[in-house]
Amino acid sequence: MSDDEKPGLIGQIKDKLIRSKEKWAEEGRAITGRPDLGHVNRLPPGQKLTANWPVLDLGVQPDVKPQNWRLRVTGLVENPLHWTLDEFRALPAFEEVSDIHCVTTWSRYDNHWKGVSSKTLLDLVRPKPEAGHIVFHAYDGYTTNVSLKVFSDPNVLLAYEWEGQPLPREHGGPVRVVIPDWYFWKSAKWVNRIEFVADDRPGFWEVRGYHNEGDPWKEERYG
Numbered sequence: 001m002s003d004d005e006k007p008g009l010i011g012q013i014k015d016k017l018i019r020s021k022e023k024w025a026e027e028g029r030a031i032t033g034r035p036d037l038g039h040v041n042r043l044p045p046g047q048k049l050t051a052n053w054p055v056l057d058l059g060v061q062p063d064v065k066p067q068n069w070r071l072r073v074t075g076l077v078e079n080p081l082h083w084t085l086d087e088f089r090a091l092p093a094f095e096e097v098s099d100i101h102c103v104t105t106w107s108r109y110d111n112h113w114k115g116v117s118s119k120t121l122l123d124l125v126r127p128k129p130e131a132g133h134i135v136f137h138a139y140d141g142y143t144t145n146v147s148l149k150v151f152s153d154p155n156v157l158l159a160y161e162w163e164g165q166p167l168p169r170e171h172g173g174p175v176r177v178v179i180p181d182w183y184f185w186k187s188a189k190w191v192n193r194i195e196f197v198a199d200d201r202p203g204f205w206e207v208r209g210y211h212n213e214g215d216p217w218k219e220e221r222y223g
């Protein structure tokens, strides 16, 4: 899918769903006011453990065929690169087990991911000194932002497998971002571009009442 096709998809998003999530943000829903800064528990405050894996999206699940998937790295890097899925899967693989915490209050433990670590990607593209932030762009028009520091965390990856299987389409396959230390809205599904920028640029939910960071241990849900 080319970038030109994206505005059509974003036009189809479920306005009602977005409105209700915005309303949650306005009302501060699910804030317990009991931060667990010491991480004595595994379950962050206000979260409920789930065994299944809920699907959340904007009402569109782009059908990106493996042969059509591309990932581009743009912006403030010394070495802008792009990969096909085969090329991406030929990069050094990184495997990781981590917990998911969604701002809508479900958490899921022990997800086995395989993909390319942010470290491998950063070593290849070499961010310029002025690059301080990252914007993820996805095939459905979704965007989300993190600092370069957060992206550099050793548990961050671009995942193409979950539990030993290709990442399912509804969960962002062929490739999604996984940032375990932040609420899951920061983990862009169907990622197709990683943009390095100097100044922070809030993404889709960040401009609709969600926190700019998203640390579940501090309940950074809405901001």
Ligand SMILES: Nc1nc2c(c(=O)[nH]1)N[C@H]1C(S)=C(S)[C@@H](COP(=O)(O)O)O[C@H]1N2
Pocket: 053, 054, 055, 056, 057, 058, 102, 103, 138, 139, 140, 142, 170, 171, 172, 184, 185, 186, 187, 188, 189, 190, 191
């Ligand atoms: N491209 C894209 N990525 C996205 C979203 C989205 O709508 N589009 N939703 C975010 C939100 S709000 C959540 S909670 C998680 C949900 O991931 P899951 O459906 O695999 O559970 O994806 C995040 N990444």
Ligand SMILES: [Mo]
Pocket: 056, 102, 103, 104, 184, 185
């Ligand atoms: Mo979410």
